[in-house]
Amino acid sequence: MKTPSNRKGLIGLATLAGLIILWFLLTSVTGWVSGGRFPSPAEFWMSLKQISGRGYAGATLASHALHSLKLVAMGFVVAVLTGVPLGLWMGWSRRAEAFINPVFLIIRPIPPLAWIPLAILWLGLGDAAKIMVIWFSAFVPSVINAFTGVRNIERPVLEAARMLGTPRWRMVREVILPAASPMIFTGLRLSLQASWTTLVAAELVGALMGVGFVLNMAQQDIYPGMILVGMITVGLLGWATTLLLTRAERRALAWNVAARD
Amino acid sequence: MNDRPLSFAETFFLGLAGLVGFIGLWTFLSVSGIVPRQFLPNPLDVATRFIQLLSAPFAGATLPMHLASSFERYAYGVLLAAFVGVPLGLLMGWFRLLDDIVTPIFDGLRFIAPIAWVPFAALWFGTGIGGPVMIIFAGAFPPCLINAYRGARFVEPRLIEAGRMLGTPNSRMILEVLLPAAVPSIIAGLRVSAGLGWQSLVGAELIVAAAGVGFMMVQAQGSVQTQTVMVGMIAIGLVGMLIDVLLRQGEAWLRRRRGLEA
Numbered sequence A: 001m002k003t004p005s006n007r008k009g010l011i012g013l014a015t016l017a018g019l020i021i022l023w024f025l026l027t028s029v030t031g032w033v034s035g036g037r038f039p040s041p042a043e044f045w046m047s048l049k050q051i052s053g054r055g056y057a058g059a060t061l062a063s064h065a066l067h068s069l070k071l072v073a074m075g076f077v078v079a080v081l082t083g084v085p086l087g088l089w090m091g092w093s094r095r096a097e098a099f100i101n102p103v104f105l106i107i108r109p110i111p112p113l114a115w116i117p118l119a120i121l122w123l124g125l126g127d128a129a130k131i132m133v134i135w136f137s138a139f140v141p142s143v144i145n146a147f148t149g150v151r152n153i154e155r156p157v158l159e160a161a162r163m164l165g166t167p168r169w170r171m172v173r174e175v176i177l178p179a180a181s182p183m184i185f186t187g188l189r190l191s192l193q194a195s196w197t198t199l200v201a202a203e204l205v206g207a208l209m210g211v212g213f214v215l216n217m218a219q220q221d222i223y224p225g226m227i228l229v230g231m232i233t234v235g236l237l238g239w240a241t242t243l244l245l246t247r248a249e250r251r252a253l254a255w256n257v258a259a260r261d
Numbered sequence B: 001m002n003d004r005p006l007s008f009a010e011t012f013f014l015g016l017a018g019l020v021g022f023i024g025l026w027t028f029l030s031v032s033g034i035v036p037r038q039f040l041p042n043p044l045d046v047a048t049r050f051i052q053l054l055s056a057p058f059a060g061a062t063l064p065m066h067l068a069s070s071f072e073r074y075a076y077g078v079l080l081a082a083f084v085g086v087p088l089g090l091l092m093g094w095f096r097l098l099d100d101i102v103t104p105i106f107d108g109l110r111f112i113a114p115i116a117w118v119p120f121a122a123l124w125f126g127t128g129i130g131g132p133v134m135i136i137f138a139g140a141f142p143p144c145l146i147n148a149y150r151g152a153r154f155v156e157p158r159l160i161e162a163g164r165m166l167g168t169p170n171s172r173m174i175l176e177v178l179l180p181a182a183v184p185s186i187i188a189g190l191r192v193s194a195g196l197g198w199q200s201l202v203g204a205e206l207i208v209a210a211a212g213v214g215f216m217m218v219q220a221q222g223s224v225q226t227q228t229v230m231v232g233m234i235a236i237g238l239v240g241m242l243i244d245v246l247l248r249q250g251e252a253w254l255r256r257r258r259g260l261e262a
Helices: A004-028 A041-053 A061-092 A094-109 A112-125 A127-151 A156-162 A168-205 A212-222 A222-252 B007-033 B042-056 B063-095 B096-110 B114-152 B159-165 B170-207 B211-224 B226-261
Strands: none
Touching: A004 A041, A041 A061, A041 A222, A041 B211, A061 A127, A061 A168, A061 A212, A061 A222, A061 B159, A094 B007, A112 A127, A112 A168, A112 B170, A112 B211, A127 A168, A127 B007, A127 B211, A156 A168, A168 A212, A168 A222, A168 B114, A168 B170, A212 A222, A222 B042, A222 B114, B007 B042, B042 B063, B042 B226, B063 B096, B063 B114, B063 B170, B063 B211, B063 B226, B114 B170, B159 B170, B170 B211, B170 B226, B211 B226
C-alpha cells in the first residue's frame, strides 16, 4: 500500500506549493489583494522579523507565546485534576450522579466563552481570569468523558474484581482507572482544544500579554502582517500541544491494543 | 460500584438536594456579604433583572431584541456553513483528487481556533453582520464538512458498484446514492455545528459586534452590572439548549421516517 500514501503526500506538497505561489501572485505580483486586506509574503516576513526581534505589543513573539502556553497549561491541569475525579466519582456512584447531575445540567448549556465577562468582573484583566475561564471550558469535557468511561466498563470485569475481594482503593487504581482511560483521554483532547479557544477569546476581549493580545493589537493597528503571524502562532501552539497529548496518551495506553491503532 | 439503579424518589430528592445546595450556597455568599452583592448578586436579583430586561432596554435594546439580532447572525453563519460544508464534503467523498487537495489545507487550518479569525473577519467584513457571520461560519464549518465526507466515504461499496455498473453519471451518483446514504451522518454533523456555531457567536459578539446578547454582556461588564451579565449567560444557555432540543427532535423525526420507509 505504498503508492496511495505517496500519491497523497505528493498532492499535499503540490497543494502547499500551489497555495504559496497563489499567495505571491495575488498579493506581490498582481496586487489584486491589497496589503490592507491580506499581507504579502514580504510583509508577513517583515512582521515576523519585527515581533521576533524588537517585539510587538510589549514583548517578543516567544514571550507572548510562552505566556499563553503557561495559562493554557495551568487552566488545563486544574480542569483535569478537578474534572476527571468528579467524573469518575459520578460514574462510580449513582447517588453522586443523582446529586450532582441537575446542577451540572444547568451550568453545562452556558458556553465557556460566555463566562469571560463575568471572569473579568470578578478577577480583572490579569492571568487569574484567564485561568478561571479555561478551567470552566475544559472542565465539562473532562467530567463527561470520565463519567462515560466508567459507565461503559463491562460488567463482568467489575464483577470478577469484586468476587476476588479487591479492596476499594485497588479497585479504583487497577480496574476503574485503566478501563476508563481511553475515554478519559478523549475527554482530555476535547478539553485541550476548548482551552485554546477560550484563551484566545479571553485574550482578545482583554489582556496585557499573550498571542490573543497580539491579535487584538494588530487588529486595532490594522496590521494584516501581524494578524497572520498571530494566527499562525495560535495554530502552531494548538498543534504542538495536541501532539504532546497524543504522545502521552500512547505511552499511558501502551498496554491497550485497541488504542494503539 | 453501586450498580442498582436508584428509585425515582431517591434520584428526585438527591437531585433536589444538589440544586438546593447550589442555589443556597450562592444566596448565602451574596446575602451574607462574604462576596459583595455588586459582584455576586443573589438569584432573586438576577431573576428580577431578567424580567426587567424583557421590556426595558439595555445597551440600546431589550433582551428579546438583542437575542433576535444574535439569532439572525447565527442563522446566516450556520446556514452558510451547511451550504458550503455539506456539498464540499460529499464531493470530497466522491472525487479522490479533491479529497487529497482539500484535506491537507483543512488539517492545517483545523488547529487555528475559530475565534482567532476575529481580526481578519473584522478587517474583511466589518463588525456589523459580516464579521460575526464569518466567525460563526469558521466554528460551524468543520463538522458539516467532516460528517458529510465520512458519510459519503462509508457508503456500502455494493451500492456504488451497482450504480457504476448501471453507468450512473457522477452527478446522479452523488445526489441519489451518496447523499441519501450520508443523511444520518450529515444530520449528526449539523447538530454539532449548531452547537459550535452558537459558541462562536458568543465569542464574536464579545469582541466585535455592536448589538446582540454578547454585546449586551460586554457593556454590562463595563458598567459593573453583574446581574445583567448573568442574565446574558442564562439567556445564551437557554437558547443554546432550545436549539439542541429542536435539532434532536428533528433528528428523531427523520430517523423514524426513514425507519418506516425502509
